[in-house]
Amino acid sequence: MSNSTSEHEEPRSFTDVAPYYDELMRQVPYRMWVGYYLLLLSHQDVRPTSILDVCCGTGTMCEFLTEEGYEMAGVDLSAEMIRVAKKKAGRNRHVIQYEVGDAAEFEMGRQFDAALSFFDSLNNILEEERLQGAFHQIAKHIKPGGSFIFDVNTAFAFETDLFDQDNLNKASSLRYQWRGDWNPETQIITVTMNFWKNGQEFQEIHRQRAYPDAMIRAMLERAGFTQIRAFHSYTLNPPRHQSDRIHYCTIKA
Ligand SMILES: C[S@@+](CC[C@H](N)C(=O)[O-])C[C@H]1O[C@@H](n2cnc3c(N)ncnc32)[C@H](O)[C@@H]1O
Numbered sequence: 001m002s003n004s005t006s007e008h009e010e011p012r013s014f015t016d017v018a019p020y021y022d023e024l025m026r027q028v029p030y031r032m033w034v035g036y037y038l039l040l041l042s043h044q045d046v047r048p049t050s051i052l053d054v055c056c057g058t059g060t061m062c063e064f065l066t067e068e069g070y071e072m073a074g075v076d077l078s079a080e081m082i083r084v085a086k087k088k089a090g091r092n093r094h095v096i097q098y099e100v101g102d103a104a105e106f107e108m109g110r111q112f113d114a115a116l117s118f119f120d121s122l123n124n125i126l127e128e129e130r131l132q133g134a135f136h137q138i139a140k141h142i143k144p145g146g147s148f149i150f151d152v153n154t155a156f157a158f159e160t161d162l163f164d165q166d167n168l169n170k171a172s173s174l175r176y177q178w179r180g181d182w183n184p185e186t187q188i189i190t191v192t193m194n195f196w197k198n199g200q201e202f203q204e205i206h207r208q209r210a211y212p213d214a215m216i217r218a219m220l221e222r223a224g225f226t227q228i229r230a231f232h233s234y235t236l237n238p239p240r241h242q243s244d245r246i247h248y249c250t251i252k253a
Pocket residue numbers: 013014054055056057058059060061075076077078081101102103104117118119120121124125
């Protein structure tokens with residue numbers, strides 16, 4: 001993968017890494033996230049039957065929420081991530097509608113009671129117009145009165161080297177080294193991710209943009225969302241200066 005794209009261009013990412021994504025994310029507390037999501041839904045007083053996961057990746061949230069009794073669907077830009085998600089659903093005998101699509105343009109052909117987007121997925125959208133497009137598309141897919149809950153990384157997270165991580169332990173079958181390069185002017189971080197697996201080396205470049213709270217709120221309102229609330233992640237407290245992740249809860253008008 002080349003790093004020659006301009007900073008605002010979204011690189012082709014979540015491709016070579018897709019088969020190893022779940023292994024890499026083994027420590028991620030998805031079960032806790034599901035509990036927190038259900039808490040936020042009850043805080044909104046919304047009781048969905050059908051839920052759409054936007055940027056669903058390999059479908060881990062979809063799997064857990066299916067087990068909770070929800071009718072799940074997921075959309076993701078990466079065909080490779082969706083391939084893994086479909087395989088998992090098949091293995092678990094779960095019926096989940098998965099589509100490959102760009103959050104800013106996707107079409108599922110139906111509306112849902114709720115939508116979610118977790119794990120700072122929307123930060124991967126680097127242009128304001130495209131994030132606005134994603135909010136419009138998501139709103140279009142939610143019934144009036146339905147819920148949209150998502151999280152974002154903040155500029156604080158990027159300033160404090162959130163993405164500088166490695167596992168270079170020789171005993172691990174999958175080794176990696178990630179380094180973030182933060183540009184405070186563009187508010188974009190470029191993360192170079194090197195992986196070593198079974199003697200093979202591969203690289204992915206990921207970029208994320210931090211969006212200020214006021215901009216996110218204005219975009220949500222323009223897309224037809226109301227009752228916007230933001231929380232310091234995994235709490236019901238308001239965000240603080242040092243929040244590295246924020247969860248937004250909003251209702252489709
Ligand atoms: C960090 S992963 C999170 C995946 C999943 N939400 C989870 O919690 O495991 C980010 C995901 O966002 C997807 N993504 C990035 N840009 C996207 C876009 N414009 N439209 C749809 N999906 C996108 C990537 O392909 C990737 O699967």
